[in-house]
Every structure is written in C-alpha cells, then in structure tokens.
Amino acid sequence: MKNKAKYYITTPIYYVNDKPHIGHAYTTIVADVLARHYRQKLGKDNVYFLTGTDEHGAKIADSAAKLNIDPQTFTDQISSQFKIAWAQLDISYDQFIRTTDSKHKKIVQDILVKLKSTKTPLNNDCLYQADYEGLYCVGCEKFILESELVDGLCPDHKVAPQKLAEKNWFFKLADYLPIITEKIKKDELVIFPENRKKEVLGLLEKQNLPDFSISRSRVSVPWGIDLPWDDTQKAYVWVDALSNYLSALDYPAGDNFKKFWPADCQLLALDILKFHAIYWPAILLSLDLPLPKTLNIHGFFTIDGQKMSKTIGNVVNPNDLVAIYGAEATKYLILSQFAFGAESDIRVEDFPAKYNADLVNGLGNLVSRVTNMVEQYLDGQVAFDHENLVLVNEVKAKIEALDFRGALLKIWQTIQNSNALIDTTKPWVKAKSEDTKDKEELKKDLSLMTANLYNIALALASFMPQASQAILDILQAEKIKKPEVGLFQRLEK
Numbered sequence: 049m050k051n052k053a054k055y056y057i058t059t060p061i062y063y064v065n066d067k068p069h070i071g072h073a074y075t076t077i078v079a080d081v082l083a084r085h086y087r088q089k090l091g092k093d094n095v096y097f098l099t100g101t102d103e104h105g106a107k108i109a110d111s112a113a114k115l116n117i118d119p120q121t122f123t124d125q126i127s128s129q130f131k132i133a134w135a136q137l138d139i140s141y142d143q144f145i146r147t148t149d150s151k152h153k154k155i156v157q158d159i160l161v162k163l164k165s166t167k168t169p170l171n172n173d174c175l176y177q178a179d180y181e182g183l184y185c186v187g188c189e190k191f192i193l194e195s196e197l198v199d200g201l202c203p204d205h206k207v208a209p210q211k212l213a214e215k216n217w218f219f220k221l222a223d224y225l226p227i228i229t230e231k232i233k234k235d236e237l238v239i240f241p242e243n244r245k246k247e248v249l250g251l252l253e254k255q256n257l258p259d260f261s262i263s264r265s266r267v268s269v270p271w272g273i274d275l276p277w278d279d280t281q282k283a284y285v286w287v288d289a290l291s292n293y294l295s296a297l298d299y300p301a302g303d304n305f306k307k308f309w310p311a312d313c314q315l316l317a318l319d320i321l322k323f324h325a326i327y328w329p330a331i332l333l334s335l336d337l338p339l340p341k342t343l344n345i346h347g348f349f350t351i352d353g354q355k356m357s358k359t360i361g362n363v364v365n366p367n368d369l370v371a372i373y374g375a376e377a378t379k380y381l382i383l384s385q386f387a388f389g390a391e392s393d394i395r396v397e398d399f400p401a402k403y404n405a406d407l408v409n410g411l412g413n414l415v416s417r418v419t420n421m422v423e424q425y426l427d428g429q430v431a432f433d434h435e436n437l438v439l440v441n442e443v444k445a446k447i448e449a450l451d452f453r454g455a456l457l458k459i460w461q462t463i464q465n466s467n468a469l470i471d472t473t474k475p476w477v478k479a480k481s482e483d484t485k486d487k488e489e490l491k492k493d494l495s496l497m498t499a500n501l502y503n504i505a506l507a508l509a510s511f512m513p514q515a516s517q518a519i520l521d522i523l524q525a526e527k528i529k530k531p532e533v534g535l536f537q538r539l540e541k
C-alpha cells in the first residue's frame with residue numbers, strides 16, 4: 049500500500065559539551081509522549097522516534113584536551129550519560145544516533161559530495177570556496193561580529209575572540225530563500241507555534257542572510273568529519289548535525305528512509321530555530337528531498353523564576369528528579385508546568401507539594417478508593433461502560449495539537465471530579481443499608497466510578513504507560529482488588 053500512515057519524530061541531537069539537563073529532558077519527554085500516542089494510533093512499526101547526540105566541534109576538542117583525554121573518549125562518556133538519563137525516564141526511542149557513528153560520518157560525506165556537484169535553482173554552484181575572515185570565539189564555536197562584542201570580549205564567554213582568516217567552503221543559501229519563504233507561507237513547511245513562523249518569515253524577509261560555511265580548516269576545527277575533496281578542511285556544524293535526521297534512516301537507499309522520510313514532527317528549542325527553519329530546508333532542497341512536515345518549537349524556560357545556569361547552581365539534572373519522583377511522575381511534573389511553545393517557568397520548588405497533591409492524593413488515592421470499595425462492597429465484580437471514551441478522545445486530540453498541559457489538566461480534572469463523586473455519593477453509607485434501592489444505587493455509583501477510572505487509565509497511556517497499564521490490569525482482572533502498594537509513594541520529609 050502506498051502512502052500508508054506513518055509518523056517520524058525527531059528531537060534535536062544534543063550537544064555533548066554538557067551533561068543532560070531538564071531542557072533536554074523536556075524536548076525528549078514531549079517526543080516520547082507523541083511517539084507512544086502514534087504507536088497506539090498507527091501501529092508500532094509505523095512510528096520512528098529518533099534522538100541522539102551531536103559530538104563534533106572545536107569546543108569538544110577543547111573540553112577533552114582540558115581533561116587530558118581524546119575527544120572520542122570524551123564524547124563516549126557524555127553521550128552515555130544521555131542514554132542513561134533517557135533510560136531512567138523510560139524514553140521509548142527507536143534509535144539513538146551519534147554523529148561519531150561511522151555510518152553517519154560516511155553518509156555526511158556522501159551528502160557533501162552530492163552538494164558539491166549540485167546547482168542551485170539559479171544555476172550557481174551549491175558549494176563554493178571563499179575566504180572567511182573574522183573574529184572567532186572558541187566557546188561559541190563561531191565567528192562573531194565586532195558589534196556583538198562587549199568591551200572587546202564575547203558576551204557569553206567573557207574572552208577575547210581570536211582573529212581568524214581561512215579558506216572555507218560555503219553553501220549558496222541565498223538562492224534557496226525565495227522557495228523556502230514560499231513553502232513556509234503556504235504551510236507546506238508548518239512552523240508551530242505561529243509566532244515562531246512569523247519570526248522565521250521576518251528573518252527571511254530581511255534578505256540579508258549570509259551564506260553559511262559548511263567547512264572549517266583542520267586548524268580551527270580539529271575534531272570533525274573530513275571533507276572528502278579537500279583535506280585541509282573538516283565538515284562544519286550544520287551539514288554534519290542536521291543530516292542525522294537522514295543518516296538515521298540510512299539515506300538514500302535504506303528501507304527506513306523510503307518509509308519514513310519526510311519527518312512528520314521535528315522538535316526543537318528556540319536557539320536552533322534559524323538552522324532548522326532555513327539552513328535545513330535549503331540543504332534538503334539542494335538534495336532534491338521533501339521538507340519535514342512540521343517544525344515544532346518550544347521556548348526557553350526558567351527554573352523557579354531564574355535562568356538556569358551553572359553559576360546560580362540551579363541546573364536540574366533529570367536523574368535527580370527520577371530518583372525522587374520516579375520516571376512517570378517526573379514526566380507529569382514537567383509537562384504539566386506550562387503550555388508547549390510558551391516561554392515560561394518550571395516551579396521545581398513546588399514539585400514535592402504537587403507530587404503529593406496530584407499523584408499521591410489525586411490519582412493514587414482514587415485508584416485505592418475505587419478498587420477498595422468494589423472489592424469490599426461488590427466482591428470485586430462490577431459491570432461498567434467501556435465504550436464512553438469522551439475523555440480519552442479529548443486527550444488524544446490535545447496530544448496531537450501538542451497541548452500536553454491541556455491534556456493533563458483534563459485528566460486531572462476528571463480525577464478530582466471522581467474523588468469528589470465518592471465524597472458526595474458516600475458508598476460506605478449505602479453499603480451498610482439494607483434497602484434494595486440503596487444497593488442498586490451503590491452498584492450504579494461504583495460502576496460509574498470504575499468507568500471513569502478506566503477512562504483515566506486509557507487517557508494516561510502516552511504520558512504514564514506503566515501507571516496506565518497497572519490500573520488497566522486491576523480493572524480487567526477477574527476480580528477487582530485494591531492494590532497492596534499504592535501507585536505513588538508519599539514523599540518522606
């Protein structure tokens with residue numbers, strides 16, 4: 049069958065100059081929820097979820113040198129920390145790609161060779177050689193403009209940039225900009241949310257975007273992929289990094305490539321918007337490939353009202369959260385903080401109270417109460433409606449609209465209502481009554497409560513697969529029994 053529904057979702061590959069933090073975790077958790085949702089919808093084999101690490105560049109070579117180890121050993125160490133963090137969070141990726149994988153390096157070289165023989169829509173060479181002269185900051189790993197300096201220093205790294213002049217290879221970006229503008233305007237390439245689309249169109253309309261270099265001399269970037277036709281040069285950032293979305297699928301001949309390209313959803317944070325919304329489409333157009341369907345951009349967030357920084361010491365390690373709350377509660381606590389795409393704040397300070405309120409007292413308590421009453425009053429047996437899936441369908445629609453916070457709010461509203469329903473209907477009073485009308489009502493009440501719980505469990509499947517399955521197992525057993533251990537353990541003070 050042609051055009052069978054499929055879903056290819058990617059996170060950016062994370063740069064290994066740093067250990068995983070809550071920002072990386074946020075993007076990856078979002079991807080995980082979407083991947084799990086679409087696996088349910090389209091079948092496991094029709095979803096491909098890619099994440100990984102970006103491992104080349106002068107900054108990596110520098111960091112390794114400082115530790116007196118070779119860059120490969122350094123990237124092995126940091127990359128494995130990302131893998132550990134994602135295992136801790138129960139992230140269901142299909143592939144973890146590393147740009148130091150030999151397969152990736154070979155495909156990047158093939159892509160570069162292809163670009164070199166390509167003509168742009170205006171019949172220029174796609175790649176050309178030119179002098180590049182400028183001020184280079186090793187920390188930023190880029191040339192920076194005189195006007196960006198503060199007191200002669202890089203504002204981010206507080207060091208004076210080095211003067212560098214070298215012959216590099218450049219990508220003729222300008223020739224692709226009108227096509228990219230058109231495709232974004234027509235939503236052939238959807239950029240979400242809308243304000244980011246406007247931002248990209250604003251950049252494109254200025255029409256002074258410089259061509260970007262695809263290589264650097266071995267001297268300025270010693271750690272990278274060799275440029276196949278010029279041994280003075282190494283591939284520079286963007287073709288190397290962005291091509292991971294293709295190399296992971298074994299571009300150009302792999303079965304996965306034929307099945308899954310173009311990407312359906314590429315997730316990224318704001319800082320790499322320009323590269324994904326402008327450079328990446330240009331590279332794809334030059335390779336004569338379709339563009340991704342959507343780029344979904346999330347904003348930056350602060351931690352307890354402050355910018356996350358090593359100096360302040362408020363960098364949140366996802367492993368620390370998992371150690372306290374477990375994987376599923378951590379995902380809930382992070383995703384319920386703010387709407388996708390918004391620039392906002394994560395209240396880590398409030399996590400303990402929120403965990404106790406929403407998970408222990410909210411969901412956990414509801415499961416205990418309902419199953420306990422069905423067990424005690426109805427000998428574990430209750431017929432309930434399996435067909436009314438209003439909540440489930442609402443939640444699924446919100447997930448597809450990337451409204452994860454809205455989906456969770458909806459579920460927790462139902463949890464609250466269900467707990468309130470127990471308090472108002474007082475099944476324990478009816479259970480003591482000898483009146484048959486009370487007995488009938490008790491059955492009806494517990495049936496409704498069980499149906500609600502069933503809906504809640506199904507609605508949680510993409511967010512908290514283990515809790516969801518645990519609840520379903522209880523409800524689908526021959527006799528419903530209150531679980532011996534609560535779903536969520538109260539935090540010890």
Ligand SMILES: [Zn+2]
Pocket residue numbers: 185186187188189202203204205206
């Ligand atoms: Zn810098």
